[in-house]
Amino acid sequence: MLQLSGLTKTYGDQPGVDRVDLAAPSGSRTVIVGPSGSGKTTLLRLIAGFETPDAGNITLDGRPLDTVPPHQRNIAYVAQEGALFPHMSVAENIGFAIPRQASNRESRIDTLLARVGLSAAMKSRRPHELSGGQQQRVALARALAQQPALMLLDEPFSALDTGLREAMRDMVEAVLREAGIASILVTHDQSEALAFADHLVVMRDARIADAGQPQRLYEQPIDIETAKFLGETIIFEAAIRGGVADTPLGPLAVDHSDTAKATILVRPEQVRIAENGTLARILHSSYRGAARRLELECQSAGHFSIDVPAATSLTQGDSVCLAVNGRGHVFRSR
Amino acid sequence: MTKYLPLLAGAFAALGFIAPVVAQQDAITVYNAQHESLAQEWATAFTEETGIPVILRQGSDLEVANQILQEGANSPADVFLTENSPGMALVDKAGLFEPLPADLLAQVPAEFRPENGNWTGIAARSTVFAYNKDKLTEADLPKTMAELADPKWQGRWAASPSGADFQAIVAAYLALEGEEATLSWLKGMAANAVIVRGNRAALAATNNGEVDGALIYHYYWFGDQAGTKENSDKAALHYFGNEDPGAFVSISGGGVLASSQHKEEALAFLSFITGKGQDVLRDGTSFEYAVGVDHASNPALPPLADLGAPKIDPSQLDNAKAAELMTEAGLL
């Protein structure tokens, strides 16, 4: 269990991390997501011990880490591009944290290689002979070899191609789950964050904006910025009466008590084309293979886009009726 | 800029090629192994008097002598000046000198020039043992140069065997004492002497007490005394005398190359040096002995005639053999 409380780090007059509280249970997969400059990498470096906090403290399984140097924390760190040691072979990289005299050193290296899906033939390769994905796999194996209490991953997939990125993400997730190692992953890619996390933390301007289960954050974000950061939004103001909001898209059940004026979030994928309902005009229709994206103009709800089955015959200029599935989310604060 | 780069390069290169050619038109080229400052004084005075420009090429005795041998008939040199005789003897043996006219030879007494008259003496210097007055009293001084090969002198004296000066002293030792004695003395020297480069460095090592004494030529001490005394204030000179090899007086030589294209001017230059130019030795700061007939040396110097130097025909000094023996003893 990793616990951060009141963690603060300032660079000059630029706050890097401002009064951050966070708990990451053992075996959990925490993802810290935020735009660049939000302080997420600083947070990671504080946990690793590469930076010293100005205030607050960090405990790992009850042990305060304030005065513990990085090499005694047993926290693994996987850098953006893997940071493989260029002067060592793949096997030497993976074996870096395994004592030379360990009798099962070789077999452990083999096991780790297999676990990250690399063949034993790779052992004698040098890092510059590997592809980006292979480098990341080796970096992961190397981090696993130290049997860490916690693994930190700093934008580990950002340098990879889109297709490879998803496969790697799933592989890493599976490996960490099997090994039962708690991890904290930092990314600026919200879909990656949502897919990887069982605990999601959104950072903005050096502070934690919202934290919790990914689904809760997506559906019921704490504020508009978080909502927009995690996905596309349709936002409007409406009065709530009897648990139902009177919205431009028709009456909508919401998760809030009655009020005269509330700000309500609906995700575009909740909107569907119906027999009757609010009228909207198709501004633009573009074919996306699996789906067709319609850019709509709805007099009272503004512009937004929705995906419909590609086979639709709707074209630009047509008018359609819209309805909303599920419930709307009312922002508690603004 | 790049457009002009090759142009610029060409201009400079052309300048480089032309400059020496133009200069050589009416100038004489002197291959000089004497001290640059002395030769420069002679050259400047000569040009002033005759209007003939002089180009100096600086080197050491045997370097230049061997260079002339290599260049042979194509040598650009008109005149060759040395500090010691062996370099002259080498060029003479190869038959590259123009025999000198009698009137020119007559300006220098016979004892300071070779019998064959192919070259002449222009100055002289005496071998001395410079010693540190704080470390040696007169009673401790070596009586002969041979004594310095004795183990009791181990690490106590300095010399510059790589220089032509010292090699001339060795050649004299060889001429006086023979090959066997010379080699054994050189081996003793190799064991005893602190090896430095240059007579001045040997004097400095004596003066600062690193060694008790040094085998050098006299004028280094006088020159330093006349200047800052930086390297000689604690040092004094000991003349061996008694026709000991250590009292050897080395003749600096001058000759005109047979291949010279400017023989007349070259002879005029040599005649000037052995005549009027000898006054430079009396008045200047070189402190080398004048050898011209009726020309006095610097008054600070003890008279050359009183030094008890051994008699050697300068043309008999065999530097090649000396260098060979020194190489064998590990000094070169």
Added chain:
Amino acid sequence: MAIGEVIEAQRPRTLRVPRGGSHSAIFLAAGITGLLSLLPLLFVLYVAVTSGWDTIADLVLRPKVAALLLNTAALLLLVLPLSATLAVACAWLIERTDLPLARLWSWLMVAPLALPAFVHSYAWSAFAPRFHGLGAAVLVSILAYLPFVYLPVAAQLRRLDPALEETAQSMGKAPLAVFFRIVLPQLRLAILGGGLLIGLHLLAEYGLFVLTRFDTFATVIVDQFQSVYNGPSANLLGGVLVLLCLGLLGLETGLRGDERYARVGTGAARQRRRVMLGRWKWPALALLTAFALLSLAVPILTLSRWLIAGGAEIWRLDFILPALGQTATLAFAGAALTTLAALPMAWLTVRAPSRMQKLLEAAHSYVGALPGVIIALALVTVTVNVALPLYQTIATLLFAYALMFLPRALVGLRTSIAQAPVELERAALSLGRKPVSAIWHTTVRLAAPGALASAALVGLGITTELTATLMLAPNGTRTLAMRFWSYTSELDFAAAAPYALLMIVLSIPLVVLLHAKADRADQA
């Protein structure tokens, strides 16, 4: 081998031009330069072959040569490890810690390059006349040559990805272990390159070792030259010296292997955190201060002392001005010739790499490893025997300079040509220009600033060159270095002082250029 090459470590990216007959003229030009570069080597081989075994046995297999080998080995074995250690320590302190005034220190570390090695030893022999022999030779060598290994090490330290060290730390390695297992191995190429450069200088240097009274092959060869001109002994010792140089080159190549320690990946290196020195700040400052005192304060104070003691008398303008003029002429002409000679090879390396090109480039590069004394010996012998019209001409001296400084010019040209887009050449070709003209008007134009910088490096090298100049200079030539040396060898330190001062002033641009180059290297 040149300092620029060591700093840059990574060769510029090469862009292949479609093969064809179009650059045969360039190939021919590079081929001629390459063949001429082989001249000194052929000379040494010729001497070895014609001398016969008996002469070789007499002149090479003797105690003096054994003593010289011992001296050389002692010098290399002491100077190289000490310089490497000191350079790594200083570079680490300056680049990686919170040491105050880091910027100033990084300049002070490079500043000794403004003093030619023989000026360093001039200062020391005037400052401490009784300090000589191996100790003095080692100390003065380190002071004079440390920047050669400091510069590439510092550049490489700045280039290293900080994530490597952080990752190693997170894997349970203490800072000291991280330094030795992660940082040091990646400085290997920089240390080897800089070490080779120092080693070659140790083998080639003449003035420094004469003044510290320490015999090396170079000093004894010059002694022999001054005793018997280009006699068999000088030539054969030259052969031994060439073997030592080539041995050093081979050793470095062998140790380097074909490793590549570049960053893996493309991301920009993060600003790194500096290590807090804490109470270690004072010993660190003491170390750097000591180096600055020994390498800069001693020479500057000694020189000032002689300049003041000498007064107005030593400023013999009738000697100094011609020396300055001749030095400048030689430097300009030599730099232009060297740059032009290196141009075809540099272009081929970048635009048309091939096996033949690699061979040619090796011929261009090895010659820079040869001491000036060897090149001079070779040229004296060749000109006096078979090319007499060239004997003792400026042309021969400039040719010697071109051979000695060819690699220096090549490095700079290669980098700047690689930065000029090949598309421009193609565009010019498609507009109907002939190949050489197309290259001249596009790539050469664009590479001009870089070419000028490397030409300047060559010119500065010529300004302070002593050995080859002494042996090859035409009649009447007296450069600054020659005048300086002539006074210094007569221990007339005061009269030598103005020449030392001028050479230092002229060398300051060298320091600025090299420092700037190292600054840029980490952005490459």
